[in-house]
Amino acid sequence: MMQTHIPQHVRTYSISYLTESIPPPPPLSSPHPKLISSVNHPKTVSHLIVTPKSLTNTFRHQDYAPVSGQLLNVTQKLFLGAKPRLEWTLADYKEIPDIKAIAKAAENPAYKFKAPILPEVLFLGHTNSGKSSLINNLLLNSKDSRTLGASTEYAFVSNKAGYTQTMNCFNVGNRFRLIDSPGYGQFGKEEQGQMVVEYIERRKVLRRAYLLIDSSHGLRDEDTQILGLLVTAGAPFEVVFTKVDMVILKIMKAHGVITKKVVDLASREANVLAVEHANAEVVRYYESLIENANLLNLPTLPRLFFNNAVANKMVQGRWGYKEIRTSIVESCGLS
Numbered sequence: 001m002m003q004t005h006i007p008q009h010v011r012t013y014s015i016s017y018l019t020e021s022i023p024p025p026p027p028l029s030s031p032h033p034k035l036i037s038s039v040n041h042p043k044t045v046s047h048l049i050v051t052p053k054s055l056t057n058t059f060r061h062q063d064y065a066p067v068s069g070q071l072l073n074v075t076q077k078l079f080l081g082a083k084p085r086l087e088w089t090l091a092d093y094k095e096i097p098d099i100k101a102i103a104k105a106a107e108n109p110a111y112k113f114k115a116p117i118l119p120e121v122l123f124l125g126h127t128n129s130g131k132s133s134l135i136n137n138l139l140l141n142s143k144d145s146r147t148l149g150a151s152t153e154y155a156f157v158s159n160k161a162g163y164t165q166t167m168n169c170f171n172v173g174n175r176f177r178l179i180d181s182p183g184y185g186q187f188g189k190e191e192q193g194q195m196v197v198e199y200i201e202r203r204k205v206l207r208r209a210y211l212l213i214d215s216s217h218g219l220r221d222e223d224t225q226i227l228g229l230l231v232t233a234g235a236p237f238e239v240v241f242t243k244v245d246m247v248i249l250k251i252m253k254a255h256g257v258i259t260k261k262v263v264d265l266a267s268r269e270a271n272v273l274a275v276e277h278a279n280a281e282v283v284r285y286y287e288s289l290i291e292n293a294n295l296l297n298l299p300t301l302p303r304l305f306f307n308n309a310v311a312n313k314m315v316q317g318r319w320g321y322k323e324i325r326t327s328i329v330e331s332c333g334l335s
């Protein structure tokens with residue numbers, strides 16, 4: 001049992017998720033991730049604004065330990081050292097090289113298939129939910145990310161919903177495979193969905209699926225259906241809230257948060273207070289998404305990750321990748 005800064009709501013969910021016999025947790029020292037000291041009113045507040053990373057910590061369920069320094073080191077080494085390469089792009093499950101090879105070997109016992117079988121992780125979500133953007137950010141190393149652009153992208157990103165039309169497999173350093181998938185929902189195509197469903201239901205080397213939820217939309221009916229499919233298929237999965245920057249920007253603006261330097265004391269106080277209230281509202285926004293989707297009562301208790309692939313004046317930098325990377329490394333048994 002661990003940490004003291006899990007908010008009360010998460011503990012409450014966890015108790016109903018676990019069993020009645022588990023004693024209630026000790027009282028919390030603070031209901032929110034970051035309470036800003038009311039005596040200290042800095043001139044700039046950017047560092048006080050909630051980030052996707054701090055949300056990942058806030059919503060980390062008590063059953064899951066924080067990421068250890070050792071796991072983080074192993075993960076960073078693996079990701080930053082690996083040269084990812086696009087291995088296949090397919091629209092038909094039967095065409096996946098090892099599946100095809102098994103079928104060939106059944107016809108011809110002399111046929112030998114040599115490519116290594118590796119653990120796989122799948123990224124899935126509604127069209128335009130940010131799958132390809134997330135994959136790029138996971139695969140780019142820190143050197144690449146300074147020059148992020150067409151030449152350094154792995155998965156293709158577009159603001160046109162339904163852009164990714166095939167399942168695309170990236171081999172990461174011959175340690176695991178990362179699969180991008182075509183989105184479901186608006187502009188998704190039925191035949192693309194078939195391959196994704198077949199993959200979820202049949203793929204033995206699927207170690208973890210990451211279901212992306214576009215924070216600016218919340219959960220849509222199709223997301224709920226896919227959640228049901230993952231649970232029924234017994235596929236291990238986590239949930240990633242993408243585009244957190246948009247939610248934070250909107251709520252900070254609504255509270256009148258100013259990111260530039262504020263000099264007079266009264267305005268500084270007001271600005272810090274605005275951030276406090278806005279931070280709490282961001283947390284409440286996600287609490288209600290999580291509660292409405294019943295995510296913490298699902299039998300597999302998915303982890304919840306928060307991330308942004310685009311920065312803005314309230315969310316400076318791209319956050320949440322290291323945590324997702326460690327989850328991939330752990331689920332593929334590479335830690």
Ligand SMILES: Nc1nc2c(ncn2[C@@H]2O[C@H](COP(=O)(O)OP(=O)(O)OP(=O)(O)O)[C@@H](O)[C@H]2O)c(=O)[nH]1
Nearest residue numbers: 127128129130131132133158162163164183243309
């Ligand atoms: N503000 C913001 N925009 C994002 C973020 N992630 C992705 N986008 C934008 O959302 C649009 C869709 O992103 P993609 O990564 O192509 O989404 P996808 O889920 O792969 O979409 P399909 O392939 O069409 O299913 C692009 O315009 C991205 O720039 C994010 O974290 N924040």
Ligand SMILES: [Mg+2]
Nearest residue numbers: 131132163164
């Ligand atoms: Mg895509």
